[in-house]
Amino acid sequence: MKGWHDSFSNPRSVPGGLSAVITFLEGAPPMAAAIDALRTSLLDGLDPEAGPPRTIIPVPHGQLLLMPASWGSYAGVKVATAAPDNAARGLPRIQGNYLLLDDETLTPLALLDGIALTSVRTAAVSAVAADALAEPDASRLVVFGTGPQARSHLEALRCVRPIQEVVVVGRDAERTRAFAEESGARVGGPGDVAHADLVACCTTARTPLFDGSLVPESATVLAVGSHEPEAREVDETAVARSTVVVEAVSAALREAGDVIQAVEAGALDPGALVGLADLVRGGREVPPGRPRFFKGVGMAWQDLVVAAAHFEATRE
Known part of the structure; x- marks a missing residue:
């Protein structure tokens, strides 16, 4: 090719x-x-x-x-x-x-x-990862955030999966309602991840957005909200349960708080990280029976x- x-x-x-x-x-x-x-x-x-x-x-x-x-x-x-x-x-x-x-x-x-x-490239990278990770019939999406990245991720994920149900979770009630009306979603809460096929975390949160034990084994979680070691959107429970995919291992261990903090807590072995390129090229298989987690920090x-x-x- x-x-x-x-x-x-x-x-x-x-x-x-x-x-x-x-x-x-x-x-x-x-x-x-x-x-x-x-x-x-x-x-x-x-x-x-x-x-x-x-x-x-x-x-x-x-x-x-x-x-x-x-x-x-x-x-x-x-x-x-x-x-x-x-x-x-x-x-x-x-x-x-x-x-x-x-x-x-x-x-x-x-x-x-x-x-x-x-806005476009961040969501597009998530879509590439989701296309390689998510179940083919994934149709239920939970989006955390109401800003540009939340909108872009909704558009991108609709390009690779048959999204039929969208739940939006936001901090500001008015903005969350407006996002829901605009995108045909319903307003929900963190507990909705228990019924999700896809979860997109597109926020500026510094601490986890939901209880990682709620994520279904068949679900794929995407987190793109930060590139700082001190910030994370996903807790170590979700990370420990998941196959973890990153854009580049070196970048993740340098900037991805979701990954770095899980490693520091003993919940993740850095050697288990899967690079996105290996995944896309078919060099790594995704084991069944556990969630999948893609952490993106954004790269040049x-x-x-x-x-x-x-x-x-x-x-x-």
């Missing part, structure tokens, strides 16, 4: 050479296309362990994040900010931009909205893959 980086037209072959004008790509890449691009990149050999770690610089009101990557014909870097208090101001918690470059010349090619890109290769695919689709 040709890789997405091979099937893309080479920007250096454009008549007249590379343009000095950067393309400004507005809006979000299509979800289904993002899912396909990410899955294909892993099948074609992209190694999530090989990428440089995210640079995180604390500032008085949050964090500055720098995320570079290179793959195929492209390189790129996302410059983002994380401001926890922005929700109270009516502003996004995550903001930033993505600069896509030609890999050989490092000539800037396109500038993308970092918020839209992050994901931004690059989705940004490049969006750029190519726009050019076509």
Whole structure:
């Protein structure tokens, strides 16, 4: 199979050479296309362990994040900010931009909205994991959170599973009701995970959202809300019971509080972690009779893959 980086037209072959004008790509890449691009990149050999770690610089009101990557014909870097208090101001918690470059010349090619890109690529990665982990007929979804990632995950998971029933759990009653009306969901509580096929944790919570003993053996849990060792959305009980899949083992042991705290509590052996690439390529089988847990922290290769695919689709 040709890789997405091979099937893309080479920007250096454009008549007249590379343009000095950067393309400004507005809006979000299509979800289904993002899912396909990410899955294909892993099948074609992209190694999530090989990428440089995210640079995180604390500032008085949050964090500055720098995320570079290179793959195929492209390189790129996302410059983002994380401001926890922005929700109270009516502003996004995550903001930033993505600069896509030609890999050989490092000539800037396109500038993308970092918020839209992050929203799509995070949910798309979860969908790739869910497609490999969840039962084929998984139809009952519990979503924790009412923000952009909750909406994106609902869209992404509907791309890979026949979702029929959606339950939303949120802290703010008004926002939760609005989300439920908008998405055709019903308002529920943490106990609803006991009847879920899929659970998507898309919050800024610092402590577990539900009792891990309630998760059915056939369920798949996805957690993407944090990239800090001190924060987690899922308790060690759920982690200990589950097959644990991560984007990259090194990144998870560096940034994933759900994983790190379970290891520190003696509930998880780091050697048991399954990398997403191995799972997608069929190198690791998922044992039956236990829940499946995917923890994502967000990695630079994901931004690059989705940004490049969006750029190519726009050019076509």
